Amino acid sequence: MSGSDFAYDFPHRNLLSIADLNPLDAEILFSRASHWLEAIRTANRKKDALKGLTQINLFFEPSTRTQASFEIAGKRLGADVVNFSAASSSAKKGESLADTVRNLAAMQADILVVRHPAAGAAAHVAALTNAAVVNAGDGMHEHPTQALLDAFALTRRLGGLGGRRVLIVGDILHSRVARSNVQLLNLLGAEVRLCAPPTLTPVGAAGWGAQVFTRLDEALEGCDAVMALRLQRERMAGGLIPSEREYFRFWGLTHKRLDAAAPDAVVMHPGPMNRGVEIDGALADDEARSLILDQVEVGAALRMAVLELLGENARKHNGGRA
Ligand code: ASP
Numbered sequence: 001m002s003g004s005d006f007a008y009d010f011p012h013r014n015l016l017s018i019a020d021l022n023p024l025d026a027e028i029l030f031s032r033a034s035h036w037l038e039a040i041r042t043a044n045r046k047k048d049a050l051k052g053l054t055q056i057n058l059f060f061e062p063s064t065r066t067q068a069s070f071e072i073a074g075k076r077l078g079a080d081v082v083n084f085s086a087a088s089s090s091a092k093k094g095e096s097l098a099d100t101v102r103n104l105a106a107m108q109a110d111i112l113v114v115r116h117p118a119a120g121a122a123a124h125v126a127a128l129t130n131a132a133v134v135n136a137g138d139g140m141h142e143h144p145t146q147a148l149l150d151a152f153a154l155t156r157r158l159g160g161l162g163g164r165r166v167l168i169v170g171d172i173l174h175s176r177v178a179r180s181n182v183q184l185l186n187l188l189g190a191e192v193r194l195c196a197p198p199t200l201t202p203v204g205a206a207g208w209g210a211q212v213f214t215r216l217d218e219a220l221e222g223c224d225a226v227m228a229l230r231l232q233r234e235r236m237a238g239g240l241i242p243s244e245r246e247y248f249r250f251w252g253l254t255h256k257r258l259d260a261a262a263p264d265a266v267v268m269h270p271g272p273m274n275r276g277v278e279i280d281g282a283l284a285d286d287e288a289r290s291l292i293l294d295q296v297e298v299g300a301a302l303r304m305a306v307l308e309l310l311g312e313n314a315r316k317h318n319g320g321r322a
Helices: 023-040 065-076 097-106 121-128 144-158 176-187 216-220 244-251 292-318
Strands: 054-059 080-085 111-116 132-138 165-169 191-195 211-213 225-228 266-268
Touching: 023 144, 023 176, 023 292, 054 065, 054 097, 065 080, 065 111, 065 132, 065 292, 097 111, 097 121, 111 121, 111 292, 121 132, 132 144, 132 292, 144 176, 144 225, 144 266, 144 292, 165 176, 165 216, 176 191, 191 216, 211 216, 266 292
Parallel strands: 054 080, 054 111, 111 132, 165 191, 165 225, 191 211, 225 266
Antiparallel strands: none
C-alpha cells in the first residue's frame, strides 16, 4: 500500500492534455491539492504516497519553476526522483526520444514527467511506455499542470470560476500556457478573453472558445483576473513586435491599466517574468493584486495531487513497474 488515504477514482493513466479532463477530474485534483497544500505548510511535509516509485523528470527545454516544482512534489511524496536535462543527456549524442524513453522504461521508471520542444512529444512518450506520463510542456501545444495550478490558485482567490471573466494577454501565438488555460477555464465555466498584437494572435484563435481583442483597455473591461504572458523569443522566427518599449506601452500590465478591470482584479503570470515588458514590476510585487508567487506555492501542491493520483494508478496497473 502506498500510505495515501484517498478513495477517489481518477480514471487516467497519464496527464497529456486538458482536453482529456472533465470538471469532476479537476475537482478531484483541486481537492487533493488543497489537502497537500495544508500538509506542506506544516513542518511535517514528507509523506509516503509514492514510496517505492521512481519518477524521472525528462526535460529537453529549459525550466526553473516546473522542474523544481515536480522534483519537490515527487520528493515530498516519497518517490525516488531522478532529473535528466537535455544538456547532459544522450539526446546531444543523437539518441532519439523513443530510444531514450525505452531505456528509462527499462530502468523501471513508474512516472515520467516530460518537457520537449515538439508538440505531441508527451503523447509519443506515453505510447512507448507503461509508465505514467505527465506533460510538462510540449512545444506550443499544452502545459496542463500550469493551467491546473492557475485555475486552482484562482478558485482559491475568487471562490469559484463560474461566470468569472479571465483575460490572457501577451504572446498567445507561442503559448502552450494559453492553449491549456483557455480549455480549462472554459471547462470550469469562466468567460475567457485573449488579447495580443495581431502578429502574436494565432490564426483561428476566435474558434478557441474565447473572445479575441487587440486593444488591452477594451479587453480588460470587467475582468476578475488577468494573466500576462512572456514574449517567447525562442519560438519566434523574426521580429514580431516593433520593440519591447513599444510593446509595454500597448500591452504591458500596470496599476493604471488595471483600473479598467473589475475593482479587485488580480494579476497572474506563469513565469519567467520580464519586468517592464509584459508587466510592470510594481504591479507584480503588489501583494494585494498579484497571485504570482501564490501560483508557485499552490503549484507544488497541485503537482503533488497529479503525481499521487497517477502514481496510484501506475501501481494498480503495473504493480508499480513500467
Ligand atoms: N513557463 C511557461 C512555459 O514553459 C511559460 C513561459 O515559458 O513563458 O510555457
